[in-house]
Amino acid sequence: MIRRENPARFAEIVGEVPATTPDEVDAVVRRADAEQRTWAATPLPDRLAVLARAATAIEDAAEDLATLLARESGKVLPDCRGELGFAVRFLRWVIDKAISAYGDSTVDDDLGRLVLVRKPYGVVAAITPWNAPIILALLKIGPALAAGNAVVVKPSPLAPLTITAVAALLEAPLTVVHGDAGTGAALVGHDLIRKVAFTGGPAGGRAVAALAGDRLTPSVLELGGNDPAVFLDDAPFDDASMDRLVMATFATSGQVCMAAKRLYVPRSRLDDFVAAYRAAAGRVLVTGDPLTPGVSMGPVISAGAQRSANAFRDGDVLDLGRFEADPEIGYFVRPGLVVSPDPGSPLVVTEQFGPVVPVLGYRDEESVLAAANAGELGLGASVWSADEDRAFALARRFEAGFTFVNTHNRTGMSLRAPFGGVKRSGWGREYAGEGLLEYVQTCVIHAPAAFRPGAEAPAAGPSAYPPG
Structure with missing residues (x-):
């Protein structure tokens, strides 16, 4: 059993x-x-x-x-x-x-x-x-x-x-x-x-x-995926956007293939982003028993997942939201934000699948595009900008099966959009017509016209089709 x-x-x-x-x-x-x-x-x-x-x-x-x-x-x-x-x-x-x-x-x-x-x-x-x-x-x-x-x-x-x-x-x-x-x-x-x-x-x-x-x-x-969320220099850090991003990061304790797992912000705006993100977490992120009303994040799935997630908390971590849980009786992990980690660290380059997320500053669009496309996983991504056309132009260059614009939230995903990936993250498609087929x-x-009843038979000779 x-x-x-x-x-x-x-x-x-x-x-x-x-x-x-x-x-x-x-x-x-x-x-x-x-x-x-x-x-x-x-x-x-x-x-x-x-x-x-x-x-x-x-x-x-x-x-x-x-x-x-x-x-x-x-x-x-x-x-x-x-x-x-x-x-x-x-x-x-x-x-x-x-x-x-x-x-x-x-x-x-x-x-x-x-x-x-x-x-x-x-x-x-x-x-x-x-x-x-x-x-x-x-x-x-x-x-x-x-x-x-x-x-x-x-x-x-x-x-x-x-x-x-x-x-x-x-x-x-x-x-x-x-x-x-x-x-x-x-x-x-x-x-x-x-x-x-x-x-x-x-x-x-x-x-x-x-x-x-x-x-x-x-x-x-x-x-799976190690999905980047890229904020352009004109992206608003309003409450609604930050609330969506926090929940897109920590839904199911971050254990979602299409969660926002790497956050990229212009270096000049990094401090403002961190403040806005922490404020949003204070509004919407409550860790506790999943059957308790008002709780928005429960435990991770197992003791092994708890150990792996806590390993990412070594070093400087900013705690997020309200933590109303007991890690001694359940597989709870305090959600955290790591600011400017080493870009080559496991927290950045692997799919962490837990409630700890990195935020990194970037210099320009070309450098962040290279960072976002790094690695073998290419399931999803998001780009945030006050200019939707600009966001779509950058999204075209992502190596991702799907890219959200100004959200990273599954709730708004339409069934007309296929769910797949590039690189090694997806072979085939789910959702949409591709998923049905x-x-x-x-x-x-096939009945070629020349051989249908009443048609004039073609002259004998070599086949027009290649052998095989």
Whole structure:
């Protein structure tokens, strides 16, 4: 069994789930493969009706699910409600877009008749993390099921409970298996897995990519980010902007792939920025039990995460917000701002994934652009300026899959915007149309005009097409 403690009170066990051994994965995948054939033959409107019922069921159970999610993950209750609400909206968005995305496309003209058919892959393996376990699972489950695939999900052992409860609400070929890296490897490496979708860290991504690559299994990988937030010399440090930035940094205790993790400000304005940032933290940042009203930041996920985050606090750290927590009974870390650290320090060059953030002064736009683009992760970024056109011009030069302008907040992110990355942070896309098409194969049926009934047969001779 896998037992999950409450990160805010680690002596409290929230629940447990049965573990699936690597040897048991084979039977799970074979059952999913058999179920997938029936599911794929089910008309698309009927598959979408199943997703619609699931969306309603999740919505009806949202308050209980949010409480469970807060207890197992340490995320504050409003964020848990928000995650479940977004998951419902995403499922309904998939339902709305699936007919056009997965329907046949036909061209019939003087060159002949050509039909593009969208077909499911088969069984999809979804490996999901603990920091947003519902939405990051449903980003894969929703499109994959709508397209006619079966799905086997392996969530993180650090957040196994709520996603298991959500999966039970879908009357579809969806199976949840629990286990460690060995279970995940057995799943990804199974011969009947036809597509892999992974969200997690670089080490896990490399292992998944190696297993999938050995079998030429197509994959969607999202491996995190070390997102820079760049303030230009005309950027306002008003209360609303600073409040958004603080929460974009410390939501889920900084344990978010698209959090603002490196702050860059003109050297001449550094002192003013630090004062404004600390004032904002005093307004909006309260660390404590995630079920307590008014708390905006809970604990980190585990004892290991607590040690790693506290290691970044060595040296000069400015404490932020109100700290109403006990690190002796929960995995709490006091949030902090580090001013002008060594640009080559781990706090700057790695994805710290905790509630400690650096702010660095820069000389000019070219130097900050080079700093922002440094490193192997290129998930997201933000640029802040009173001149939106200027911000967009600089944003074009960022090596990032998406760039916010004058915010770094997930709340305003539209479903029309794909979620991906450049460099090594993302292969493939989630959200938007690109995310839907990740779960279908495009097959072509073609009748060239010369060979259609009634057409004059062409003269015999060498093929116009190259051999292959």
